[in-house]
Amino acid sequence: MAEEPDTPERISEAEHAVMEALWQRSPLTATEVCEQVCAPRGWSLATVKTLLSRLVAKQAVATEPDGKRFLYSPRIAREAYVGTESRRLVDRLFGGRAAPLFAHLAEADALSEDDIAEIEALLKALK
Amino acid sequence: MAEEPDTPERISEAEHAVMEALWQRSPLTATEVCEQVCAPRGWSLATVKTLLSRLVAKQAVATEPDGKRFLYSPRIAREAYVGTESRRLVDRLFGGRAAPLFAHLAEADALSEDDIAEIEALLKALK
């Protein structure tokens, strides 16, 4: 019984694209997912089906039968995914500290005016 | 002629560990790199040699003969690597905007007091 809390299986980049589609709107059929992601990436429906299967195996998406076909929905929250992914990067590249990442983005001119304003507001809220 | 500016070959996670050793101090021999990275990861010297070869193939590190053995040094700057990697993440997860990343880190309590202070200082400098 219940070891479902899940082994946090890694989601690959291609799989992530599928997750994004599902996070945007769900449940979706495989065909609908393809409509969202196939064109920009030049994928075929078959590819999307494979990715969906793998995501189901990884317990990252759930299936719900709808007549003959299945509907797919995310089983993990976007926040969780985004959280572990950014944490991984910050750990790997910046020794777990967020400030160096921020400094790097600043130096690389990756911060827009809007970004700066927004971050300023967030900072104020944090204090 | 000259397509050396390099195909921006991706550096894998294991390879990145080797790069870190070289960024910290270089040039190093394969054995010296192993001294830095083998123990924490349970790698053998053979593994490090393979990773070094692959990095040489990817033009990410340079070799310089030193008598019988080779000395390895990074051919790409840490800043460049860190830059493209963080950019990739921000693009993939936050639509290219840094502010949402920051917001996420804030919400996840991934920001220490020091981080906040440091970022505040950076912000002030940016304005």
Place this chain on the structure above:
DNA sequence: CGTAGTCGATTACGTGTGTAAACGATGGAG
């Protein structure tokens, strides 16, 4: 001078990933 150790290069092998075709069931059109 031969032999043991060491170095980089070559080869190996299992797994994950990207990408997809083939197959089998099934539901809807005629």
Place this chain on the structure above:
DNA sequence: CTCCATCGTTTACACACGTAATCGACTACG
């Protein structure tokens, strides 16, 4: 009822990655 369009599932395959043993060359010790 029969056949075709669709599903999801199974199988495929090349390449990247993690991890390593082996091989051929060379050096240094004896």
